[in-house]
Amino acid sequence: MKYVWDPFVRIFHWSLVIAFAVAFYTHASEWDRLIHVRAGYVAGFLLASRVVWGLVSTGYASFDSFPLNPIHAAKHLYRVMHGRAKHYIGHNPAGGLVIYAMLTIGLIAVGSGWLVYNDDWLIDEPELLQAAHHYATWGWLILVGIHVSGVLFESLVHKDNLIRAMFTGCKRVCKIDERQAK
Template sequence: MRTVSSTIGAGAMPPATIKVWDPFVRIFHWSLASLFVLAYATGDEIERVHVAAGYTIAGLLAIRIVWGFVGPRHARFSSFVRPPREVLAHLRDVALLRAPRYIGHNPAGGAMIVALLVALAGMCATGYMMTTDAYWGSKAVEHVHEFLANLTVGLVVAHVVGVLIASFEHRENLVASMISGRKRAVN
């Protein structure tokens, strides 16, 4: 489905856009980002808020995993999870400024999604474990939880850098597309 909005200036037409990110993916993305910042910022200081944010993140992750199998095309894992060889080839092409443009996630973006989902799921699992009798006060579980939280911060930084590089390389605002759900239809 392509749409073209009204003309701009002296008869120039804006580029056609297509719907890429469905409302759930966009709401999930920005909710997850906000909740992670909230959980990370509150930590041990405001435990109720931290735990509530953690449980909400766990719920969002569960729904996103299901959506990765039943959601629309660009939300499905099958559309963006690529073998490591393709991810490495894509990263090489990015470094050489010759990476192809993807309408959905590129191979590196797909790998980042998987890494973030795994790190966040591990963080939720260890956070929950710390509330159980079996692991209450376990320094080992707490250290793993904190390690995963800090790893996730690093992954988020890498994700943002990747988005900025792809936005620059392909001359499109990927942040805006995650808000509107739309991307330029043609290269």
């Protein structure tokens, strides 16, 4: 067993799941508008905190441990398809790319929602803002889909329950890439 996800990351992760689920569930009705807005502010606060934590923390939560590199991400996916992917303890390069995309699009979704709600004081373009909020949020939902598929795929391939790892913080880590060592 290896301790991978620190308490901040775990609390952040599941709080964001809840905040986003609440915001999504309440997005359509005027009656739920206040709950939707508050859930969005919570999500925005969580995302911003995660960015700060990525900058200041050490270990697998740090941005240094999963550098943004789309070429490495593509190479990783290529290797996965050929069954000879390197095993990463924290985020693999493809997963890391999705994380950066989720942080960025998530903040855009919250920021645009914030401007939609306060359309009278910064940008008075309700339709443009609503469109931005709409597309950013659905883009985010697609990223959630990719994220979850990646987690399930890696859980199956490495026979390691990554969802449990996000609760306990511990991953069962196999000996780092015997195939690579050959």
